[in-house]
Amino acid sequence: MTAEHQDSDCLFCKIVAGDIPADLVYESETVIAFRDLSPQAPTHVLVIPRSHYPNAATLAEGEPATAAHLFDAARAIADAEGLEGGYRLVLNTGPDAHQTVFHLHVHLLGGRPMGWPPG
Numbered sequence: 001m002t003a004e005h006q007d008s009d010c011l012f013c014k015i016v017a018g019d020i021p022a023d024l025v026y027e028s029e030t031v032i033a034f035r036d037l038s039p040q041a042p043t044h045v046l047v048i049p050r051s052h053y054p055n056a057a058t059l060a061e062g063e064p065a066t067a068a069h070l071f072d073a074a075r076a077i078a079d080a081e082g083l084e085g086g087y088r089l090v091l092n093t094g095p096d097a098h099q100t101v102f103h104l105h106v107h108l109l110g111g112r113p114m115g116w117p118p119g
Contacts, residue, residue, distance in 0.1 A: 005051035005062075012103035016050050025080070030066040031073045033108070041088075042111030043081045047074050054102045055093045074108050083110035090118070 006013045014020040015034065022034035025045055036044040049066050053059040060067040071089075078087045087110030092099040 005053075007052045007103070010052055010103050011101050012046075012048050012105065013052050016048070026073055026077050028069065028073065030063070031069050033073060033077055036107070040107075041109040041114075043083060043087070043109065045077055045081070045108040047077065047106040047108055049104060053104045055099075055104055056091050057093075059104050070104075070106055074106055077108055078110060081110065086110065086114070088114050088118070 006016070011020065015022045016032060024032060024034050026033035026047070030050055031047060032050060033045050033047040036046050047070055049059055049063065049070060051059075051063060051066065053062060056067065059070075074089055087108060090107040090109065091104070092107075
């Protein structure tokens with residue numbers, strides 16, 4: 001991760017840097033994933049780019065290959081977690097969508113039936 005693609009005040013950048021511990025379940029050159037500290041399902045993993053981007057649109061513009069890899073990683077994690085019955089991927093963008101950490105993260109939720117509508 002280059003200096004221009006990290007934020008020293010960002011919680012997730014600190015996890016990427018190893019300054020804050022996390023229960024990692026996946027790592028690649030561009031993506032990491034770790035278990036959510038406040039799980040909303042039996043499986044709740046956050047999949048994030050190593051680079052700091054506030055949302056999916058900015059990641060897709062800045063690093064389109066990493067954006068695609070984020071979803072490949074989510075599928076691999078779901079397979080490893082035994083979520084053959086299905087899973088949900090959630091991306092919150094902006095305060096009105098309840099985004100609280102402004103470093104793009106995909107919530108991978110599974111292990112129970114999901115209701116609809118989601119929010």
